[in-house]
Amino acid sequence: MEVTWGNPMTFVVSSQGDTQKISTIEQALYWLRKKWPIADRNRELALDQVDAAMHCLVTVGTARRAFLSAAKTAGFLPEHAGAETAPA
Template sequence: MIEINWGKPLSFVVSPDGEVKTFTTLETAAYWLQRRWPVDDVQRRHAARMLDAAAHCMTPVGSARKAFTDAARSAGFQTVNRH
C-alpha cells in the first residue's frame, strides 16, 4: 500500500501522560480516527470522511489535514510545536 504524505508533520499530545504522536500520512491519521480516538463527535466523523475522500483524490489533502486538526483539538489533543 502506498501511504499519502500530507506535508509538514502534525504532532499532538494524545494522552494525559504526555504521550506525543506525530502524524505524517493520511493512513496514520485515519487509523487513529478509527481505532484510537477518545471521542466520537461530529469533528471526528467529518475528518474520517475527508481523509477517505483525499485518499481517493476527491478532495485536497490540505482539507483533510485541516479537518483532522480540528478533530484533534475537539478531542482535547494539544498541538506540539517541534520546530
C-alpha cells in the same frame, strides 16, 4: 498510489505528556478509526475528508484541517505551532 500528507503533525495525547506523530494520511485514518477517544461530528467529518483525500476527491489540506479540528475537540494539543500548517 500514496497520497502525500505533508509535514507531520505531533500531538500531546495524554495527561502524562505522551505524544503521537501523524506523518502519513494512512496513519491519520488509523488514529481516527481506532484510537480516537470520542465519537463526535468533528471526528466523522475528519474521517470523511481523510478518506476523500485518499481518493483524490478533496485536497490534503482540507483533510488536514478537518483532522486538526477533530484533534482539538478530542483534547489533543499540537506539540508546536507547525502542526497547524496545512498545505493547500
